Amino acid sequence: MLKSSTGWRKQTPERAYFSDLAANAPIGNHGRAEIRKLLNRIRPVLRTNTTQMLLLNILFDATYDQDWQKGSQPIVWLSNEALARQLNISVNATRAALRSLTDMGIISHHDSANCRRSGQRDRSGRIVHAHGISLALLEARFDELTAKADRLDLENHRRRILRNDITSLRRDIMAALDMSKETLPARRWQSFAKRLDHLRTFLGKIGRASVEHLERMHRDFERLWKALNALVMGDLDKKTDTKASSDGHLLEPTTHPKTVSCNDKRSCAYAQHSGFEADSACGAEKMALENEPERIVKPEQAENPAKSGRRIDLRTVLTACPIISELSAEPPRNWRELDAYAAELRPMLGVSAHAWAEMRQVAGQGLASLALAITAQKQADGEVSSPGGYLRGMARKAADGELHLEKSLHGLLARKLAARASQPGAELFL
Known part of the structure; x- marks a missing residue:
């Protein structure tokens, strides 16, 4: 002193x-x-x-x-x-x-x-x-304190990304375990469930975890997801997987929306093969698509196409949106059948042909069908009162690159799993 x-x-x-x-x-x-x-x-x-x-x-x-x-x-x-x-x-x-x-x-x-x-x-x-x-x-100390605040902001941003990724991986693992409970051997399934419980216990309170701890846990959850997903994907129907791959039904970022035009012969042939002729308003939808001005694609967008996201299993969609299986005469067996059923589901929900055409033009056929399935389930659950307005809102988000159907699907799936777990006699793996 x-x-x-x-x-x-x-x-x-x-x-x-x-x-x-x-x-x-x-x-x-x-x-x-x-x-x-x-x-x-x-x-x-x-x-x-x-x-x-x-x-x-x-x-x-x-x-x-x-x-x-x-x-x-x-x-x-x-x-x-x-x-x-x-x-x-x-x-x-x-x-x-x-x-x-x-x-x-x-x-x-x-x-x-x-x-x-x-x-x-x-x-x-x-x-x-x-x-x-x-x-x-x-x-x-202005420059010194500003630099420290900037570093802390970057660290917090990294922490938020890791939290979201870990939460998404946990939901994916839980959904895969639920769907593979009857297909995987009991010992193998229990081994994955125990590893998940161990990781969740070691993770602790995710809101207070350091960046280093979150990075380690992210690697562990990702390894578990890859190992489980490899087994689940290997057990899928090859025919379904082949058709899904050919149709390209992936959850893709909507930063660069797809352009769809009925002047494209391949698009029209695919629409007819998908069963859009079953919709009485199919002609109006085609006219709406033809009358829509084509979206101008900038050169930099053409040179830098959006990267594909994670593949979504059709069984995940049907589990999260059981209304599809309830309304259809026979549950869709692949993505092509889901696309065909979307043409029948659209008038049942009261969605206008123009709103449906706009969604397909902005997001593409695959994402549009998935968005319609989510809309139908949310209407059945009482969360959506105007399916047409809700779908138009999705189209606007897709045009702005802010449509994240994976989060909506995970939210529906989590609620369905929670409801199933609350039933008497239900077995939990959590």
Whole structure:
């Protein structure tokens, strides 16, 4: 502990360093508004508590714009009693909060001979003389604190991505386990279920996990998903898998929407083969498609096509949307049959031919059929009152690249699995 020159305030090497830094702060490099933005970002960086942050905001609000201009100093001369009244705490608690902010290097003290705070401003609002609490360290450490806040923002962004990916992987594994319970050998199935339970236990509270822990858990969940998916995909019907591959029914990003035109002979032939002639409004749909102006594809979009996403098993769709099996005479056995049934389902839901044509033009036939199945199930569950309006909303999201059918499908699947688990005698693998 260094001896204070005044005998009133105790000094430490850190406080002495911060005092020198505040005395040489380049006041005027950043305006008061920029300092305010920094102030709103540094709480998670410095890990200040509520009282300390409120005190810092009170001190900052006591400064003027002129205090942050070149040639001035942002000094506040409010007494501890005045600060305590605004904070609604005791004077001793106020002193403790001031000491903590001083040790953090956020404030410093510009003391008079007797350590009393005082100050005076001229008519323009500029400080003539002042002794009190200096906020010049916010300017002196502006670049340092901004860099720390940026790193923390990147870390939080990475943490959010890992949380979402882990949640998606967990749902995929749960759905695959539920569908493969009767096809996989009992011991093999129980082995995967135990590994899932172990990973969930080791994961703990995902909201408080560090980035390093989340990255390790993401790798473990991904390895488990790949191993389980390899077995499930190997057990699928080869015919169904071949047709799904030829039709290209993948969940794809909608950043670059597909263009569909009935002038394309292959599209018309596929539509006829899919059974769209069964729809009485098929002619109107074709006319709507032909009358729709073709979407202009920019050269950069043509050079950088959207990458395909994760394949969605048809059984997952039928499990999440049981209304399809209930309404159809025979459940679809492959994606081509689901596309054909979508033409029959559309008028049953009251969706206009124009809305259906718009969805197919923006998202493509495969995603449009999947979107219609999700819409039908949500209407059956009472979540959607206007299927046509809901489908048009999906089309707008697809045009903006914000349509994520995988999340909607996972949400429906989770609710169906939860309802099945609540039935008496149901076996759980969770």
